[in-house]
Amino acid sequence: MLKIGSSVPRCPMVNLYRTLIKVAGSYAPQLQRSLGLSLLASIIQGCTLALLFPLLDALASFQEQLPGRLLVLMAGGTVLEALLRWRELDFGWRTSIEVTHELRIRLGEQLRQMPQEDLNRYQSGDLNLILSSDVADLVLWMGSIVSLILQAIVVPSTLVLVTLWVDWRLAIALLITLPGAIPFYRQLRRHAATEMPQMAQADAIATSRLIEYVQGLPVLRAHQQVGQQSDRLQAALQHQRQIQIDSQDRTTRPTLLLAGMVQASLCLILSLGISLVWLQDLKISTLMAIIVIVVCCSDPLTYLAGLTTLFDLMESALERVEHLMAICPLPVAPKPKIITDYTITFDHVYFRYRGQENWILNDVSLELPERSFTALVGPSGSGKTTIARLISRYADPQSGTLAMGGVNLQTLSPAILMPHLAAVFQDVYLFNDTIYNNIRMAKPVASDADVIAAAKIANCHGLIQRFPQGYHTRVGEVGGALSGGERQRISIARAILKDAPIILLDEPTSALDAESEVLVQHAIDRLVADKTVVVIAHRLSTIVGADQILVVQAGKIIERGTHSELLNQKGAYSQMWWSQQPQ
Numbered sequence: 001m002l003k004i005g006s007s008v009p010r011c012p013m014v015n016l017y018r019t020l021i022k023v024a025g026s027y028a029p030q031l032q033r034s035l036g037l038s039l040l041a042s043i044i045q046g047c048t049l050a051l052l053f054p055l056l057d058a059l060a061s062f063q064e065q066l067p068g069r070l071l072v073l074m075a076g077g078t079v080l081e082a083l084l085r086w087r088e089l090d091f092g093w094r095t096s097i098e099v100t101h102e103l104r105i106r107l108g109e110q111l112r113q114m115p116q117e118d119l120n121r122y123q124s125g126d127l128n129l130i131l132s133s134d135v136a137d138l139v140l141w142m143g144s145i146v147s148l149i150l151q152a153i154v155v156p157s158t159l160v161l162v163t164l165w166v167d168w169r170l171a172i173a174l175l176i177t178l179p180g181a182i183p184f185y186r187q188l189r190r191h192a193a194t195e196m197p198q199m200a201q202a203d204a205i206a207t208s209r210l211i212e213y214v215q216g217l218p219v220l221r222a223h224q225q226v227g228q229q230s231d232r233l234q235a236a237l238q239h240q241r242q243i244q245i246d247s248q249d250r251t252t253r254p255t256l257l258l259a260g261m262v263q264a265s266l267c268l269i270l271s272l273g274i275s276l277v278w279l280q281d282l283k284i285s286t287l288m289a290i291i292v293i294v295v296c297c298s299d300p301l302t303y304l305a306g307l308t309t310l311f312d313l314m315e316s317a318l319e320r321v322e323h324l325m326a327i328c329p330l331p332v333a334p335k336p337k338i339i340t341d342y343t344i345t346f347d348h349v350y351f352r353y354r355g356q357e358n359w360i361l362n363d364v365s366l367e368l369p370e371r372s373f374t375a376l377v378g379p380s381g382s383g384k385t386t387i388a389r390l391i392s393r394y395a396d397p398q399s400g401t402l403a404m405g406g407v408n409l410q411t412l413s414p415a416i417l418m419p420h421l422a423a424v425f426q427d428v429y430l431f432n433d434t435i436y437n438n439i440r441m442a443k444p445v446a447s448d449a450d451v452i453a454a455a456k457i458a459n460c461h462g463l464i465q466r467f468p469q470g471y472h473t474r475v476g477e478v479g480g481a482l483s484g485g486e487r488q489r490i491s492i493a494r495a496i497l498k499d500a501p502i503i504l505l506d507e508p509t510s511a512l513d514a515e516s517e518v519l520v521q522h523a524i525d526r527l528v529a530d531k532t533v534v535v536i537a538h539r540l541s542t543i544v545g546a547d548q549i550l551v552v553q554a555g556k557i558i559e560r561g562t563h564s565e566l567l568n569q570k571g572a573y574s575q576m577w578w579s580q581q582p583q
């Protein structure tokens with residue numbers, strides 16, 4: 001599980017603005033325009049309210065004529081402000097829908113490009129949180145929150161400036177009490193700042209446990225572990241609930257405190273104003289205008305208390321989105337050489353997974369000639385899968401080079417490399433789509449005849465035809481009715497259709513019964529004909545015909561040769577072979 005939201009320092013408004021502009025991507029100009037409208041509306045709102053000073057003054061001095069020009073100005077200001085806010089909101093909502101769409105596409109693209117090693121470090125719950133809730137939280141509020149914060153700051157600030165001109169003592173009282181409350185409140189919130197990352201982490205854990213529980217339910221039932229695992233899920237949900245309650249407690253107190261401060265400031269300014277009027281040092285009309293202004297400003301400031309919670313939610317979401325976006329794809333050369341030969345070479349390769357100290361591959365050099373059949377054998381955890389992963393550029397080695405037909409793999413992007421590779425593993429993942437689409441995904445331009453031909457070669461055409469809607473049956477409808485061997489054959493049909501020159505096999509028949517094994521083995525034999533093949537094998541009887549067998553132990557190749565050569569060496573391979581023979 002990735003540690004969420006701990007590394008990036010909390011940023012003030014300006015940083016939030018800059019990051020939002022980055023998140024808005026190609027919609028940044030629209031967002032800026034929306035915020036510009038909001039700024040203008042707030043200044044007009046402040047100035048319109050400031051007209052209360054001359055208006056109430058004129059009324060209090062019982063002028064014979066109604067101060068018509070002032071009234072027209074006030075009405076005009078109010079209408080203009082309303083128009084600007086309407087434009088800004090309409091504009092903001094539409095933009096936020098577009099930005100949500102664009103951001104999800106950018107994140108999807110990032111997931112596609114990021115090294116598989118980094119992708120594997122995310123749990124499904126983390127990604128679900130980022131792609132659904134975080135993007136929604138960020139974008140939904142991004143226009144409105146900055147605009148509301150602008151309003152809560154700009155309107156009182158404009159009024160303080162105008163009051164300074166009317167009566168400096170009241171202006172200073174306003175300055176100290178109203179905007180002064182904001183940094184104080186932020187300071188209070190800072191103490192509760194840890195809650196958002198904690199809540200996000202609790203949400204991600206609960207979601208991951210839920211997904212894991214639902215996906216693993218058949219296995220749990222088979223092993224009577226449903227109760228135990230549900231305890232794990234219950235614990236995660238209980239933790240999530242507790243964090244939410246704690247967060248609510250910690251948020252409520254500062255919010256009430258700010259509301260109290262705003263009310264107290266109202267009383268303070270009122271007392272100061274009444275004293276000055278009593279001392280005949282202030283006109284009563286000015287005091288009345290100030291009272292109206294303070295009441296008008298207190299509302300947005302009180303909202304600010306609630307908004308800062310949203311502000312924190314956004315910052316926390318932003319951190320996770322930025323963290324994901326900051327992962328760099330593996331470097332590639334702008335114009336890599338074209339691959340014409342499918343010989344794979346490892347030259348003094350050292351590799352360890354991120355965060356590990358020991359080498360998983362320790363000075364591995366090997367050559368897998370084009371159209372040859374190579375088997376990797378060795379004890380569990382020795383590094384066989386890691387060798388296969390590096391061929392598909394799961395990650396780059398820390399030292400040494402891997403090449404395909406003499407072209408350094410580190411110059412090739414996944415888009416260039418992947419068409420040359422097809423993989424068949426023990427655990428076959430079938431999408432909840434039609435069987436036809438599950439096979440055709442290997443080659444989207446394939447015709448119906450191509451898909452059927454691949455299925456025939458993979459020994460699964462008859463099996464598919466027995467389903468109610470044949471190739472157009474959804475995997476979800478028959479998922480439970482597909483045996484391991486049948487799923488394997490569908491995945492082999494996929495690989496046959498792809499017709500890649502290099503095939504990676506992770507002992508696909510090891511978990512099958514004898515009958516299925518024969519069918520799958522036949523399908524594999526057709527798949528690998530004339531290809532560069534790498535097989536990870538545990539049962540040595542399946543690889544006696546290999547062109548070369550590499551024995552991997554603790555990240556090193558300790559023996560290499562054909563089956564008979566290795567038997568003659570009477571080393572590790574010979575021991576493994578005889579230990580697997582029936583007594």
Ligand SMILES: Nc1ncnc2c1ncn2[C@@H]1O[C@H](COP(=O)(O)OP(=O)(O)OP(=O)(O)O)[C@@H](O)[C@H]1O
Pocket residue numbers: 120353354356360378379380381382383384385386387
């Ligand atoms: N993503 C990963 N992050 C960290 N360590 C890993 C990762 N994948 C594998 N390892 C570790 O690397 C070592 C080699 O693993 P690898 O899967 O390559 O072995 P293997 O020979 O294929 O084993 P098996 O035959 O059991 O599949 C093991 O110690 C394993 O725990």
